[in-house]
Amino acid sequence: MPAPERQPRRWQIAHNLNNSRVEPTMSDKTTNNNPQAQAFAQTNTPPTGPLDQWFAISARGSNVRQELLAGLTTFLAMVYSVIVVPSMLGAAGFDQGSVFVATCLVAAFGSLLMGLWANLPMAIGCAISLTAFTAFSLVLGQGISIPVALGAVFLMGVAFTAITVTGLRQWILTHLPMGIAHGTGIGIGLFLLLIATNSAGLIVKNPGNGLPIQFGDFTSLPVILSVLGLAAILGLEKRRVPGGILLVIVAISVIGLIFDPNVKFHGFFAMPEISGDASLFGTMDIMGALNPVILPSVLALVMTAVFDATGTIRALAGQANLLDKDGNIINGGKALTSDSVSSIVSGVVGGSPAAVYIESAAGTAAGGKTGLTAVVVGVLFLLLLFISPISYLVPAYATAPALMYVGLLMLSNVSKLDFNDSVDALSGLVCAVFIVLTANIVTGIMLGFVCLVCGRLVAGEWRKVSPGILVLTAALVAFYAGGWAI
DSSP, rough: OOOOOOOOGGGOTTTTGOOOOOOOOOEEEEEGHHHHHHHHOOOOOOOSHHHHHHHTTTTTTTHHHHHHHHHOOOOOOOOTHHHHHHHHHHHTTTHHHHHHHHHHHHHHHHHHHHHIIOOOOEEEEEOOOHHHHHIIITTTTTOOOOOHHHHHHHHHHOOOOOHHHTTTTHHHHTSSHHHHHHHHHOOOOOOOOOHHHHHHEEEEEOOOSSSSSSEOTTTTTTHHHHHHHHHHHHHHHHOTTTTHHHHHHHHHHHHHHHHOOOOOOOOOOOOOOOOOOOOOOOOOOOOHTSTTTHHHHHHHHHHHHHHHHHHHHHHHHHHHOBOOOOOTTTTTTHHHHHHHHHHHHHHHHHHEEEEEEEEEEHHHTTTSSSSSHHHHHHHHHHHTOOGGGGGGGGHHHHHHHHHHHHHHHHGGGGGSSSSHHHHHHHHHHHHHHHHTTTOHHHHHHHHHHHHHHHHHHHHHHHOOOOOOHHHHHHHHHHHHHHTOOO
């Protein structure tokens, strides 16, 4: 009988990581104030230097080169945000140069905090969905002034952080049924596939009758390169070529620069564009955002961030095998606090609400296991303030294969569903399917909870419905029934 195929190293959990504990709040203390040092006491792999010791690189089965490549991969997968976010907020009257600076600062601050403090390979940036809500609902839709909108973002960050440090977000994670937890990972994988294929033109909007989407132009350069790029990543990952995902992104970008007239070289260096009168730094109007008319919008931002960002962090941690023996996120409290605090900073510097980026999964798929991956992302966003022209050399179809590959990997969560408990498993699939059908993570989670609770009651399994699950279900249903959902 042939020997079973050995799994890639990135899927192997480092020695005794399951002994690590989730930290529910900012104020948690660890032995000797060095949680990374504890990891080394639990493994036979000694640290090779200060960098290795701080980030527990060897303990998690990684190395510095792998972490650096993973960080660069994540950065390239999410660098589009510095173009998309200023464009959306610019349509609402924000100064695009100031928003560009704010977007870079938020991504740098959040990713560095996540890497240096939480020691997790997750990058933070201005959330695209919440950016759209800020621009098109708050400012253009409701006619709210830009300072008041920034005040709403600041208040959202404060409330979001309060929910986190008081342990409420950790409580939500604890009471998240396993079917819904795995279903969120599956749904995010499908969501990534939809985002990536649409950005490359592989799947496009159907202008006629019938289903809302259709296959794109198979003969177009973006579609051809995205399909070939995905195939190349599959082959390189099978051969365990270090940095294979990054190599594909770079190769497609070079081809695009040569053959695609839309990809143009704009130089290497440019000073940040900040004009004094248009600067958004510190212009938030907190008192205006406390107006009773504005507070429901703040609530919508908070509720969306709580379930969207929390579900994303849980899915990413699962994909990177950074869960303890109880299924909780290692350094989970610090991870949750990092993205909530980043939203406060965003309101101050003039950006949109922040969250952990789904695209972080591209870095974990490339082998990122520690906070060094996130630190690389943060440093690169700081450098981007001065080398912004380089971002235009990476077209969307260059990163699409990486995101498609990650989406496919996250579909493996299906194997974690326990179909012996069919109500739990199928409710998880309801969550997954409706995340992609509605293009909204929170909507999928809400429908999954509804099916789980109602399914348990109809099946006579009401004893399996904990009070925590009932509270979460009631809160989500009330959120949607009240018309506050984004």
